[in-house]
Amino acid sequence: MNSVNDTIVALATGRGGAIAVIRVSGGEAIAVVDRVFAARSGRALSESGGYTVHLGEVRDGDEIVDEVLVTVFRAPHSYTGEDSAEISCHASPYIENRIVQLLIASGGRAATAGEFTVRAFLAGKLDLAQAEAVADLIAAGGRAQHTLAMGQLRGGVSSALAALRGELTELAALLELELDFGEEEVEFASRERLRELAARIGGELDTLAGSFALGNAIREGVPVAIVGRPNAGKSTLLNALVGDDRAMVSEIAGTTRDRIEERAVIGGVDFRFIDTAGLRATGDLLERMGIERAREAVAKAFLVLLLIDSEDFDEADVAAQIADLGLRSDQRLCVVVNKIDKSLRPGGFSPAMIQVVIPVSAKTGQNLDALREWLAAAVDTSALEAGAAVVSGARHYEALIRAREAIGRVEDGLAAEVSADLLAEEVREVVYHLGTITGVITTDELLGTIFSKFCIGK
Ligand SMILES: Nc1nc2c(ncn2[C@@H]2O[C@H](COP(=O)(O)OP(=O)(O)OP(=O)(O)O)[C@@H](O)[C@H]2O)c(=O)[nH]1
Ligand SMILES: [Mg+2]
Known part of the structure; x- marks a missing residue:
């Protein structure tokens, strides 16, 4: 992320309570807040470092709208990876709206649903599976849902997939070798190793996909x-x-x-x-x-x-x-x-x-x-409590099933002595489907469907 990104503004907290938090993020975030904020210290926020908190007033001309605390985050050390600020104000819908309006009038833009998390994802702060876990974590109603979402946020599913990726890379490299040298020159051991790897990957995909029944039941x-x-x-x-x-x-x-x-x-x-x-x-x-x-x-x-x-x-x-x-x-x-x-x-x-x-x-x-x-x-x-990777999202499950089918075709192909280039094609398909889970492979459409389900301010 860089300063090219425009500055987005949204209320991050729900209705009720004593304090509300308004989030501001983007290249101009600190400058935008400076335009409406007068610090008690008299210093501008733009002179402040990250992880600092400032007491002061939000003003509209001469009018004091609220006394607030502003937390400053400096890129890349923020949720979005950009310069950001969080304004803690009194939780009155009137005050919240006034401050959001003032920030927009000062150069900010109203954030769309999930836009802060989209930016965190694009900045590489979270992978897609982790970003989706943020929504689950907020929605968690009991201990099991919480453990599930936290496991995913901490990278449970992602690291299981990373381990698989290592094996898939080896599989692809062995097939590459065959392509380079021709089948007859490749030692028997290599084909044996291919069969072994494909079976192991298939088994691991089965385990992950098998965890969905429980994971989904807990999530939903x-x-x-x-x-x-x-x-x-x-x-x-x-x-x-x-x-x-x-x-x-x-x-x-x-x-x-x-x-x-x-x-x-x-x-x-x-x-x-x-x-x-x-x-x-x-x-x-x-x-x-x-x-x-x-x-x-x-x-x-x-x-x-x-x-x-x-x-x-x-x-x-x-x-x-x-x-x-x-x-x-x-x-x-x-x-x-x-x-x-x-x-x-x-x-x-x-x-x-x-x-x-x-x-x-x-x-x-x-x-x-x-x-x-x-x-x-x-x-x-x-399994959850032991920290095993448990798949809970239907989107992830579907991708796993597609990947499982493709690796199944690799196994069948190996048994039927199918040529290495066709097998390599199937391996690429496995990699593709697994990539959609963590977002290594992604499209705007996919991001749109995932993040539109988020609240504004997330
Ligand atoms: N004594 C006693 N009566 C019960 C108990 N449970 C339910 N009842 C009574 O049994 C009757 C039927 O209860 P419901 O809960 O409506 O039964 P249901 O299975 O939902 O019935 P349908 O909706 O018609 O299929 C009511 O008069 C309840 O008060 C129980 O544990 N002890
Ligand atoms: Mg009844």
Whole structure:
């Protein structure tokens, strides 16, 4: 970055609180702030070094708009890599707007969404995966989301990719050798090494792509579908878990028609609980639509809670209900036997047949802690905590899948004795897809889609 960049201005803080921060960055940033700021010391900011803080007033002519603190950053030692200033003012929307307007009148320009972070990326302060993690970090609602975003910001995914790049370079160099000398002259060992490398890279890509299911669930909130027969107490359970009267509860079977989604953080993990229409055969059109939606919720869920009224508990029937859910092997099921305040017939079921059975009362809250424990334990965050690279963005996952396909073609090609130039083409494709993740390879369009989702001031 250099002084050619124009100077951008934006409020960096949200509504409320006592103090607000206005960010200014660009070649003229310090001069722009100097035009509206009078330091108590009488010295101009332009004479100040980086990492210095100045008390003074923002003025509009003779009028004092606010007493503020200005922090000065000097290129390249700032978030954007440019000369920057942060004005801490009183958090009144009126004052914030006045100061932003004054800065714009003094030569600044209103920043677009994510523009500070775009500049940080272009200055090489962050790679693309790290820049995206900034947004996730701000949005993190629980410990797991925080760990995930922080891991990515600190370069977890990026360094896994850097290691892969080393292996890909070796692969490309070996192929280059073949191209130079012709296949017949290349030793057997080299082809063997090619096969080895391609397999290793494929395996590493599988591991990274495999981390997406968990990473994405944590990032977006782990989807938990609450299903079961009408009146089993699904809506009561949703309300109890989220601590709010979110869903209507009644003794009428078929109360819930639509999908109702609500979030709660349990054991540091952000969960998205999805209450659904009770599953039964019915002629009611609306209820049938609701049941269809319940099945979709099950298909998308990471965890499924099958609610059974303890009074209706029948082993064969529960087994039939489980079979009816059609769960995949990557989904986990918990059978929740509800209404134990009314009756629980011990020995009425054999826990061995199902993964987990937890008896609760959604109404009185009895034993709900056991269910919360199961939920927290069902999301294995140990990989996250151990600092492993966990992929959480759909964009990253897609690129990994494309890269995996290309390396698969390299493996097949090696087995089929395909010529080195065709294989080299596929290797370039792998490098390309991995490059889009960290932004070594990027387009304006890609940057536009990523940063338009950011807030202004980020
Ligand atoms: N005694 C007792 N009653 C409960 C419990 N949980 C739910 N109920 C009652 O069971 C009835 C049905 O509860 P809901 O939460 O509406 O059940 P649902 O599964 O959402 O029902 P649909 O939306 O119709 O599918 C209500 O009268 C609740 O008060 C419980 O743990 N103990
Ligand atoms: Mg309901």
